[in-house]
Amino acid sequence: MTELVLPTSAAASNEAAEKKPATASRRRNGLAYWQAAPMAFVFLVFLVVPLVLTVVVSFWQYNEYEIIPAFTLQNYADVFEGCLSLSEPCTTVRTYLSTLKFCLLAWLFTLGIGFTVAYFLAFQIRSRTTQMVLFLICTIPFWTSNVIRMISWMPLLGRNGLVNETLQRMGLISKPIEGLLYSDFSVVLACVHLYTVFMIVPIFNSMARIDRSLIEAAYDAGATGWQTLRNVVIPLCKPGIAIGSIFVITLVMGDFVTVGVMGGQQIASVGKVIQVQMSYLQFPMAAANAVVLLGAVMLMILALGRVIDLRKEL
Amino acid sequence: MTDFHKPTRRALLKGAGAAGFALGSGAVTGFPAVISAEPVTLRYLGTAVNQSADIVKKVKEDLGINLEYIPVITDEVTKRVVTQPNSFDILDTEFFSLKKIIPSGNIVGMDAKRIKNADKITSVFTKGEVDGKKIGDQGTAPKKVFYLEGQSSKSFASSPTEWITLIPVTYNADTLGIRPDLIKRPISSWKELLNSEFKGKASILNIPSIGIMDAAMVVESMGDYTYGDKGNMTKAEIDRTIKVLIEAKRAGQFRAFWQDFNESVNLMASGETVIQSMWSPAVTKVRTQGVACVYQPLKEGYRAWATGFGLPKTLTGKKLDATYDFINWFLSGWAGAYLNRQGYYSAVLDTAKTHMEPYEWAYWMEGKAAEKDIRGPDGSVLEKAGTVRDGGSFEARMGSVACWNAVMDENTYMVRKWNEFIAA
Structure with a gap:
């Protein structure tokens, strides 16, 4: 939380530096590069190099037991096999559409719930202590693992699960609802459950930094609560919303465990396709899929960047 | 808030690390070198x-x-x-x-x-x-x-x-596992896996190379087609098998697919599925939970x-x-x-x-009714006296093997088609 405030003060000191003699500022710049070096090194070794390797391998040939370093476009041709026919979408398009659908639904619900919870915490709770305690309560589910939180839905949603049994006992339904578990519904439910906190935290952070006098001013100027929300709070929360959205979208795009477990392995996801190919030693094929996935996620983030200028907002 | 959160996380990580270290070292030096x-x-x-x-x-x-x-x-x-x-x-x-x-x-x-x-x-x-x-x-x-x-x-x-x-x-030798208490009639053929009677209550395993062979057993038992070699299909045979699977999936035949042992146990024990591809120890595990489950011998034979x-x-x-x-x-x-x-x-x-012991040999290998309670290596009772092993004797089980787990020549193509089935 405090880290996010830092850039402002850093920018301020930079402005101060510019007024000093040029040599000092140059020395400062040199120092800044050194300070950035360790992080740059980590990124180079653990991000840039593996990424380059992935891209390179995606153009290589392979057989059952070895990767052959000879250039081919076959892997990409296989990824997009049948995608030119318009009558029926190919496997890749179908898989991405399904993943995008989950992304959109998970994003909508986490945004709605996340914004509401953050708003309640930031504006309805007066005491700072209560605020912090409630905020911490939001993080409690994170004290257990992802998988456990997912699996705990099963006894609840199953054919003979708690929900179905309760509804049947109350006489509301005569046959159990099959679609509760191993369906699109259960996948979205689990995603919302798992990822809402990633929305709450950045939005709450943005809201906590809104100057209260602005809201009072809005009221004084005669704005209704709704108008204040739309014209003051939401615009000032944009960075929080953007960061939260990036978290949720990237998490859902790459997630194959939730889709696998809650979808009963019946729903395709890009991550799962890659995992299957890896386990059959089809590394170049998996790499090609990973590159396509990376491209898709980057496009989405770029699109988001079009809507909100994150650099400026921070 | 960060101050409060960090120590918790760190303590957790430390704990996890220590546990991991203890486990790791235990495997290496857990015994006195005498x-x-x-x-x-x-x-x-x-x-x-x-x-x-x-x-x-x-x-x-x-x-x-x-x-x-x-x-x-x-x-x-x-x-x-x-x-x-x-x-x-x-x-x-x-x-x-x-x-x-x-x-x-x-x-x-x-x-x-x-x-x-x-x-x-x-x-x-x-x-x-x-x-x-x-x-x-x-x-x-x-x-x-x-x-x-x-x-x-x-x-x-x-x-x-x-x-x-x-x-x-x-x-x-692997076959289908069934819940006799929920099916309530004899099952004798692989084709029952895709019988619409069990719509929404069937499952197949999501390990492509094995799953497709179970599917091939089903296709063959339906009498539509006889494979040259179920463990080494041609592209056309793969297409045919996947097509049958996709039709069944779109018709809602499958409740879920499973990929590891425990998933298969949970599906069966909770009654989400009543018929599915299964592994023998998983059937035993469902039974030890007090749920009726049979590793059903089928007339077309086993996948070994x-x-x-x-x-x-x-x-x-x-x-x-x-x-x-x-x-x-x-x-x-x-x-x-x-x-x-x-x-x-x-x-x-x-x-x-x-x-x-002679009574153990008679139960496990000769397919005879157990004279005494049958215990596992850890001493727990697996089967009560009087039960007979599913599938009978060694000769009856291994003698009825139809095909073996395999890697096909068209493995790459098969995996791609399998992904298509999952995405359908």
């Missing part, structure tokens, strides 16, 4: 199915060798052999993966002369026969890949040679699998000797009896018999 001055440690790469603390203890007692297990999933075993050939001393893998492993040159033939009981290994492996009767050999039947032409040869020999690829550890010990190319000297000692010990009876008691079959049946 027997020989310098005990040999063998790194044993394989799936968790064949690994147990009891075997480690007994090996240490009898041979003074430290076994260090590297438990990974089936596909990961193959990946390790191909990509990290120096990371293990004994390989325990499935026979079907030999088609990928042998061409990599990372494992070599086992010298049959140094294996005492080599000639007693069951004819299932050496000749593809049970009791003199030929059994199904579609797919990667062990007899097709049992011998190499030379020690470091990359091609399989068609007749017996001195060089054995894998010394069998366990093998078994087998695992065995292989020798990495890099092994020399003391470690090589220790590995042969270990394998000879493994075939000498105690381990075989241990595995037989879990419902698997072992390589040398004669020696295993001497380590089992």
Whole structure:
């Protein structure tokens, strides 16, 4: 939380530096590069190099037991096999559409719930202590693992699960609802459950930094609560919303465990396709899929960047 | 808030790290080094199915060798052999993966002369026969890949040679598991898996190479088509099989697919599914939870699998000797009896018999009703007195094998089509 405030003060000191003699500022710049070096090194070794390797391998040939370093476009041709026919979408398009659908639904619900919870915490709770305690309560589910939180839905949603049994006992339904578990519904439910906190935290952070006098001013100027929300709070929360959205979208795009477990392995996801190919030693094929996935996620983030200028907002 | 949160996280991580360290070190130095001055440690790469603390203890007692297990999933075993050939001393893998492993040159033939009981290994492996009767050999039947032409040869020999690829550890015959209490009628054919009577209550396993063979058993039993080799389909055959699966999936036949042991147990025990592809120990586990579950013999036969010990190319000297000692010990009876008691079959049946009680042998191997309660290796009661093993005797089960787990020539194409099925 405090880290996010830092850039402002850093920018301020930079402005101060510019007024000093040029040599000092140059020395400062040199120092800044050194300070950035360790992080740059980590990124180079653990991000840039593996990424380059992935891209390179995606153009290589392979057989059952070895990767052959000879250039081919076959892997990409296989990824997009049948995608030119318009009558029926190919496997890749179908898989991405399904993943995008989950992304959109998970994003909508986490945004709605996340914004509401953050708003309640930031504006309805007066005491700072209560605020912090409630905020911490939001993080409690994170004290257990992802998988456990997912699996705990099963006894609840199953054919003979708690929900179905309760509804049947109350006489509301005569046959159990099959679609509760191993369906699109259960996948979205689990995603919302798992990822809402990633929305709450950045939005709450943005809201906590809104100057209260602005809201009072809005009221004084005669704005209704709704108008204040739309014209003051939401615009000032944009960075929080953007960061939260990036978290949720990237998490859902790459997630194959939730889709696998809650979808009963019946729903395709890009991550799962890659995992299957890896386990059959089809590394170049998996790499090609990973590159396509990376491209898709980057496009989405770029699109988001079009809507909100994150650099400026921070 | 960050101040409060951080210590918790850190403490957790520390705890997790310490636990991991304790586990790791336990496997390496958990035993007093008293027997020989310098005990040999063998790194044993394989799936968790064949690994147990009891075997480690007994090996240490009898041979003074430290076994260090590297438990990974089936596909990961193959990946390790191909990509990290120096990371293990004994390989325990499935026979079907030999088609990928042998061409990599990372494992070599086992010298049959140094294996005492080599000639007693069951004819299932050496000749593809049970009791003199030929059994199904579609797919990667062990007899097709049992011998190499030379020690470091990359091609399989068609007749017996001195060089054995894998010394069998366990093998078994797989079929469908059913919930007799929910189905309430006899099931006798693979085609029931896609019977619309069980719409939304069936499952198939989501491991492409095995799942497609179960599907092939179903397609063949429906009488639509007879495969040349279910374990080595042509592209057209793959298309045909996947098409049947996709139609069934779109019609809502499947409740879910499963990928690991526990998923299959949960699906069956909770009643989400009533018929599904299954593994024998999973059926046992459902039953120990008090839920009725039968490993149903079917008239079209079983899909069989087998695992065995292989020798990495890099092994020399003391470690090589220790590995042969270990394998000879493994075939000498105690381990075989241990595995037989879990419902698997072992390589040398004669020696295993001497380590089992007559009533145990009668139940597990001869298909007779249990005289007393049948206990697992840990002493827990698996079956009450009077029960008969599903599928009957060794001869009845292994004699009805229709095909073996396999790697197809069109494996890449098959995986792609399987992904299409999952996405459909």
